[in-house]
Amino acid sequence: MSKEITARAEDYSKWYNDLIIKGELADYSAVRGCMVIKPYGFALWENMRDVLDKRFKETGHVNAYFPLFVPKSLFEAEEKNAEGFAKECAVVTHYRLKTDPDNKGKLIVDPEAKLEEELVVRPTSEAIIWNTYKNWIQSYRDLPILINQWANVVRWEMRTRLFLRTAEFLWQEGHTAHATKEEALEETVKMLNVYAEFVEHYMALPVIKGVKSANERFAGAEDTYCIEAMMQDGKALQAGTSHFLGQNFAKAFDVKFSDKSNNLDYVWATSWGVSTRLIGALVMAHSDDEGLILPPRIAPLQVVIVPIYKGDDQKAMIDEKVDELMKQLKAKGIRVKYDDNDQTRPGWKFAEYEKKGVPVRITMGARDLENNIVEVARRDERTKENYNLDGLADKLETLLEDIQQNMFLRAQNFRDSNIRRVDTWEEFLSTLDNQSGFISAHWDGTPETEEQIKELSKATIRCIPLDNPQEEGKCILTGKPSTQRVLFARAY
RNA sequence: AGGGAAGUAGCGCAGUCCGGUAGCGCACCUGGUUUGGGACCAGGGGGUCGCAGGUUCGAACCCUGUCUUCCCUACCA
Numbered sequence: 001m002s003k004e005i006t007a008r009a010e011d012y013s014k015w016y017n018d019l020i021i022k023g024e025l026a027d028y029s030a031v032r033g034c035m036v037i038k039p040y041g042f043a044l045w046e047n048m049r050d051v052l053d054k055r056f057k058e059t060g061h062v063n064a065y066f067p068l069f070v071p072k073s074l075f076e077a078e079e080k081n082a083e084g085f086a087k088e089c090a091v092v093t094h095y096r097l098k099t100d101p102d103n104k105g106k107l108i109v110d111p112e113a114k115l116e117e118e119l120v121v122r123p124t125s126e127a128i129i130w131n132t133y134k135n136w137i138q139s140y141r142d143l144p145i146l147i148n149q150w151a152n153v154v155r156w157e158m159r160t161r162l163f164l165r166t167a168e169f170l171w172q173e174g175h176t177a178h179a180t181k182e183e184a185l186e187e188t189v190k191m192l193n194v195y196a197e198f199v200e201h202y203m204a205l206p207v208i209k210g211v212k213s214a215n216e217r218f219a220g221a222e223d224t225y226c227i228e229a230m231m232q233d234g235k236a237l238q239a240g241t242s243h244f245l246g247q248n249f250a251k252a253f254d255v256k257f258s259d260k261s262n263n264l265d266y267v268w269a270t271s272w273g274v275s276t277r278l279i280g281a282l283v284m285a286h287s288d289d290e291g292l293i294l295p296p297r298i299a300p301l302q303v304v305i306v307p308i309y310k311g312d313d314q315k316a317m318i319d320e321k322v323d324e325l326m327k328q329l330k331a332k333g334i335r336v337k338y339d340d341n342d343q344t345r346p347g348w349k350f351a352e353y354e355k356k357g358v359p360v361r362i363t364m365g366a367r368d369l370e371n372n373i374v375e376v377a378r379r380d381e382r383t384k385e386n387y388n389l390d391g392l393a394d395k396l397e398t399l400l401e402d403i404q405q406n407m408f409l410r411a412q413n414f415r416d417s418n419i420r421r422v423d424t425w426e427e428f429l430s431t432l433d434n435q436s437g438f439i440s441a442h443w444d445g446t447p448e449t450e451e452q453i454k455e456l457s458k459a460t461i462r463c464i465p466l467d468n469p470q471e472e473g474k475c476i477l478t479g480k481p482s483t484q485r486v487l488f489a490r491a492y
Numbered sequence: 493a494g495g496g497a498a499g500u501a502g503c504g505c506a507g508u509c510c511g512g513u514a515g516c517g518c519a520c521c522u523g524g525u526u527u528g529g530g531a532c533c534a535g536g537g538g539g540u541c542g543c544a545g546g547u548u549c550g551a552a553c554c555c556u557g558u559c560u561u562c563c564c565u566a567c568c569a
Contacts, residue, residue: 084569158567219569308528347529
């Protein structure tokens with residue numbers, strides 16, 4: 001049992017915070033609601049970013065960058081979008097400070113430096129981007145536009161939680177413009193699949209692809225597609241969204257194009273994003289009471305080697321073997337570190353790297369070398385096994401893949417055994433309170449019923465799964481006829 | 493926003509009731525012994541007690557104001 005990390009069973013929220021702080025992913029900052037992403041956490045984000053960026057480019061997208069500030073008049077152009085975000089916008093009203101005449105050494109906002117028009121700090125960039133696209137699009141020859149940007153956004157949250165909900169966070173936002181509805185829809189689904197594939201294959205986190213109900217839809221979208229993941233406490237976390245925006249933004253910003261027959265029409269749009277919130281999902285889905293457990297494919301460090309020795313002679317012997325092994329591992333592209341820091345003892349290192357979720361730890365001692373073996377510990381199962389030094393690099397490569405697979409399967413089993421079919425309202429409530437997890441139940445399809453269910457149970461419709469089988473049934477609350485089950489859960 | 497709690501060393505806390513040289517554990521620094529699951533010994537450094545006023549010979553402690561953080565409720569496309 002870790003000395004530093006609160007047990008999951010004792011206090012789940014505290015456990016989550018401890019993992020992030022003690023695992024050195026992030027730190028609190030002097031700014032309310034904002035966090036510092038520490039080098040280890042940022043390395044994780046960089047790995048995630050690199051994989052996604054590559055996939056975006058493979059699917060025909062290019063990167064660009066748009067301004068942080070959005071003039072209020074542009075921001076309010078698409079009414080629903082503006083309304084949806086209005087409550088959580090940071091607004092710049094002045095452009096200058098001056099020394100306080102009444103209080104030496106202090107600064108005040110210069111009342112004479114008031115902006116003519118307030119600038120909204122982007123909570124998302126549709127407005128500024130569509131205002132720009134207007135100038136770029138005249139004809140069908142200008143389409144499609146397939147642009148992504150890596151950026152920070154600000155949403156002024158009342159209650160914040162490291163990685164899951166902070167005032168400022170990092171993300172990518174794709175914004176595409178198309179000549180036809182079909183093409184835009186295809187793009188929306190294509191990017192949802194890119195997300196699902198990434199989260200499942202790299203983060204070892206199974207997701208359910210679905211469509212949001214009207215209540216949960218992105219403000220300004222015709223349809224919001226999402227991937228939903230289940231955390232270890234059974235709560236749902238939206239891991240990514242892809243929006244079919246229809247012609248809403250094109251109409252708001254008057255973006256028209258001439259088609260081949262010289263007819264003018266509004267452009268069709270999509271937007272899609274994932275954020276540093278994914279790190280929160282990763283932490284909550286896989287970790288245990290000893291610390292983080294990171295999937296090998298995106299772990300900043302995949303293998304750590306800890307030497308155990310008495311005296312310089314033994315150290316020299318170990319160094320030599322490690323040197324050889326490191327070369328082989330690096331040649332395979334494996335991220336490996338040799339921790340021969342003499343300031344800390346092996347036991348301390350073991351605990352440290354477990355806390356940080358390094359998938360594989362190798363312990364190499366003089367005693368092992370005599371037998372031509374090393375001790376290999378895997379973080380996911382917390383088991384130790386002796387490996388022969390011959391062909392070790394190959395075996396480690398395989399082990400990393402095993403761990404990746406094992407983590408995915410474990411998360412998938414957990415998720416599948418925590419999705420419950422429920423057919424009565426009483427059962428719905430008791431399942432939520434006693435068992436957590438997702439509930440598959442019938443719903444009459446109306447926003448009013450969804451709203452009522454939310455008020456009574458705190459559970460929301462996470463999504464209507466894409467491959468949903470159609471079946472006759474009765475709404476869990478109203479008893480009205482329904483054609484399919486949807487997924488309910490309490491959510492982050 | 494309403495209710496509750498807390499601000500003292502990098503972190504976790506005691507001291508406040510009852511005013512009188514600012515303490516403990518961890519971490520840190522130096523030296524040594526150690527090294528197969530968070531080492532041990534010895535020595536050492538570090539604080540305008542959240543901030544601003546007030547009472548007092550004297551305030552971490554009492555009084556007033558203020559700021560911040562955390563928890564519950566509310567809010568959270």
